[in-house]
Amino acid sequence: MKPSFPFRNLVPTFFSGLLDDPILLLRIRPTGHHLMFDCGQVHHLAKRTFTHLDAIFISHAHMDHWMGIDSVVRQLIAADKTVDIYGPPGIADKFEHRLRGYDWNLAEDYWSSFRVHEIYPQRLDRTLFSGPDSFDRIPLDPSTREGEVVYGNKYLEVCADSCDHRVESVIYRINERPVYLIDDTKLDELKLKPGAWLGKLKSCFLHQRDFPAELKLTQIDGEDEREIVVSDVPGLVRKLSKPQTSHSIGYISDTGFTPENKEKILRLMQDVDLLICECTFLREAKDRARTSWHLCTDDVNELLAALQPAYFLPMHLSRSYSRRSEELYRELKPPERTCLLKLPLQLTPRPLLANEIKWQEYSEDE
Ligand SMILES: [Zn+2]
Structure with missing residues (x-):
């Protein structure tokens, strides 16, 4: 197996x-x-x-x-x-x-x-x-x-x-x-509207690039939506990250x-x-x-x-x-x-002996 x-x-x-x-x-x-x-x-x-x-x-x-x-x-x-x-x-x-x-x-x-x-x-x-x-x-x-x-x-x-x-x-x-996994429950707790910004953060994390200096995000409160500016982006990344081994x-x-x-x-x-x-x-x-x-x-x-x-x-x-x-x-x-785990003894076929190689005389009839 x-x-x-x-x-x-x-x-x-x-x-x-x-x-x-x-x-x-x-x-x-x-x-x-x-x-x-x-x-x-x-x-x-x-x-x-x-x-x-x-x-x-x-x-x-x-x-x-x-x-x-x-x-x-x-x-x-x-x-x-x-x-x-x-x-x-x-x-x-x-x-x-x-x-x-x-x-x-x-x-x-x-x-x-x-x-x-x-x-x-x-x-x-x-x-x-x-x-x-x-x-x-x-x-x-x-x-x-x-x-x-x-x-x-x-x-x-x-x-x-x-x-x-x-x-x-x-x-x-x-x-x-x-990899950077987003914890959806944290996103809900912070009332943040998902969007392209999440992909941007994941990409920064993966490519080890600096995070943006600030992010303009939408916060949802019931029926209302309001624009907010997050200036501690690394802090937000930490808050949203799903722990993984x-x-x-x-x-x-x-x-x-x-x-x-x-x-x-x-x-x-x-x-x-x-x-x-x-x-x-x-x-x-x-x-x-x-x-x-x-x-x-x-x-x-x-x-x-x-x-x-x-x-x-x-x-x-x-x-x-x-x-x-x-x-x-x-x-x-x-x-x-x-x-x-167990390996096969040898992985490749046994090397050939000279008498195992077949030569033929060439004939035009073939
Ligand atoms: Zn050695």
């Missing part, structure tokens, strides 16, 4: 099987655009998925989370857009090394560019790789970070923190921005289970509705989890008990468990309120 997530505008799709390299794709329903979290093997994603891609968020540059970036460049090269890439410090150098492995002497004006943002605690260092200029590296001014937020548009914001996986590994939280998704890729990492995870992922988290090892391999700085089922159970998400998707199970994957679900003990 497909889970019925509480998100209004966000459509998450986990584009990998349980044993595959992880890719989380997030569609923003009103625009049809996508965000991608981690970028391992991406050859099974339709081209349309790439052309609507706005930003990619990389946890760390281990090959299984990053090697698909070449395919992203390949698919987007002629799309005439700028795609943002977020990741830990050093990701701009790594991206440049990938690009320098190819010849770009045929660059055209309509080639896409990539803007790389390296995530530091207080700032984002930014570098442009310009497609029309054969991916020349152009340093941009760094941007300061407001709290944990690294990216935002009118429908969502992405927050990040950096965990230790013996390399920096960034964990991400996606918060859906609340905003929903969020947590994405935890490879990370060690240290006290510092655990504290960061619990802080950033508090109250997420959908938690997507690596669980590379079963309980018996806790030692291997510790030496490779990954999580095992016991670690994940501890996080789940503290976070109590409505939905939990374990991912990135070690391929050494290809015949034992059911043990993962038996060892995971999510809290009662948490719905445990």
Whole structure:
């Protein structure tokens, strides 16, 4: 059964099987655009998925989370857009090394560019790789970070923190921005006549624009109508707003289970509705989890008990468990309120062997 997530505008799709390299794709329903979290093997994603891609968020540059970036460049090269890439410090150098492995002497004006943002605690260092200029590296001014937020548009914001996986590994939280809902009973209480002004306020709220300095409204008192001027428009917006909860998704890729990492995870992922988290090892391999700085089922159970998400998707199970994957679900003990989600082992068909390829002799009779 497909889970019925509480998100209004966000459509998450986990584009990998349980044993595959992880890719989380997030569609923003009103625009049809996508965000991608981690970028391992991406050859099974339709081209349309790439052309609507706005930003990619990389946890760390281990090959299984990053090697698909070449395919992203390949698919987007002629799309005439700028795609943002977020990741830990050093990701701009790594991206440049990938690009320098190819010849770009045929660059055209309509080639896409990539803007790389390296995530530091207080700032984002930014570098442009310009497609029309054969991916020349152009340093941009760094941007300061407001709290944990690294990216935002009118429908969502992405927050990040950096965990230790013996390399920096960034964990991400996606918060859906609340829309502005009008409480009709408050409108009646204030005796205000609805009109185009309500749409204007909603639009200011959604696009994060300043509200008008004043509003000329009609107040209805029995049979009488009178014009009033409201000068405290933000105050009116607050009075009329219908309380609502905003929903969020947590994405935890490879990370060690240290006290510092655990504290960061619990802080950033508090109250997420959908938690997507690596669980590379079963309980018996806790030692291997510790030496490779990954999580095992016991670690994940501890996080789940503290976070109590409505939905939990374990991912990135070690391929050494290809015949034992059911043990993962038996060892995971999510809290009662948490719905445990299950992935297929692999998402794409098995690759072909040479003897499965059929050649034929050409004959003119065909
Ligand atoms: Zn890793």
